[in-house]
Amino acid sequence: MRERSSDSRFSAVSDNLKRINENIAEAMQKSGRTDTVRLMGVTKTVDPEVVNFSIEQGVTLLGENRVQEFLGKYEAYEGSPEIHFIGSLQTNKVKYIIDKVSMIHSANSVHLIEEINKRAAAAGLTMDILIEVNIGDEDSKSGIPPADVPALADSIGELGNVRLRGLMAIPPVDVDGSSDRYFAQMQRLFSDLKDKTAGDGRSLVDTLSMGMSGDYVRAIMHGSTIVRIGSVLYGYRQYK
Numbered sequence: 001m002r003e004r005s006s007d008s009r010f011s012a013v014s015d016n017l018k019r020i021n022e023n024i025a026e027a028m029q030k031s032g033r034t035d036t037v038r039l040m041g042v043t044k045t046v047d048p049e050v051v052n053f054s055i056e057q058g059v060t061l062l063g064e065n066r067v068q069e070f071l072g073k074y075e076a077y078e079g080s081p082e083i084h085f086i087g088s089l090q091t092n093k094v095k096y097i098i099d100k101v102s103m104i105h106s107a108n109s110v111h112l113i114e115e116i117n118k119r120a121a122a123a124g125l126t127m128d129i130l131i132e133v134n135i136g137d138e139d140s141k142s143g144i145p146p147a148d149v150p151a152l153a154d155s156i157g158e159l160g161n162v163r164l165r166g167l168m169a170i171p172p173v174d175v176d177g178s179s180d181r182y183f184a185q186m187q188r189l190f191s192d193l194k195d196k197t198a199g200d201g202r203s204l205v206d207t208l209s210m211g212m213s214g215d216y217v218r219a220i221m222h223g224s225t226i227v228r229i230g231s232v233l234y235g236y237r238q239y240k
């Protein structure tokens with residue numbers, strides 16, 4: 001095994017993690033929140049040994065974007081991290097990840113959710129899902145329009161092997177606080193969804209997944225419960 005103290009990739013990750021945790025704590029305090037937010041390490045393009053180091057340093061939740069890359073790295077992960085799938089997911093790939101992740105953040109069509117339900121049933125499990133919302137109405141992004149959330153939530157309620165946990169969004173890139181209004185809209189949608197599903201005996205709406213390297217502090221100010229962080233934790237990627 002490589003000597004870690006002499007490998008700058010590792011020392012950078014521990015410094016970054018420390019700073020991110022401080023920023024998270026400060027944002028929680030500023031917003032007066034007494035609930036919790038989780039830090040997710042987004043692992044795309046990151047070597048498994050660096051991911052494992054971050055797990056040793058206290059990262060307990062990983063986010064995976066690409067099925068192929070994930071399958072190649074999955075066995076190398078140590079320390080039993082919790083793993084969520086956050087990337088765009090083709091229906092024909094659901095079967096490869098269904099027993100390897102505990103939540104799918106990118107549920108964005110009835111068709112996809114039905115396939116997740118079918119594969120979960122076959123694997124004898126119930127999959128937690130988040131509805132992905134295209135909050136900035138951008139052509140380049142997947143996700144459903146905000147107005148369609150209630151109808152999609154209703155259709156999930158009829159499926160026995162998926163459980164609705166909340167919402168996920170990737171708003172337009174933040175410029176001088178421009179993402180605030182999108183995060184505020186997501187917070188309202190989330191609150192409406194909680195009200196709508198309260199007491200239905202099937203959903204457990206408690207997860208609002210929003211905020212990335214450039215905007216996680218703002219997202220926390222608007223109630224995010226999972227911030228998905230790649231580049232400011234693991235270093236900037238060569239490709240996206």
Ligand SMILES: *Cc1c(COP(=O)(O)O)cnc(C)c1O
Binds near residue numbers: 044087212232
């Ligand atoms: C890459 C990615 C992230 C992390 O992005 P950074 O800006 O590097 O923090 C978060 N969420 C999703 C869905 C991603 O694809």
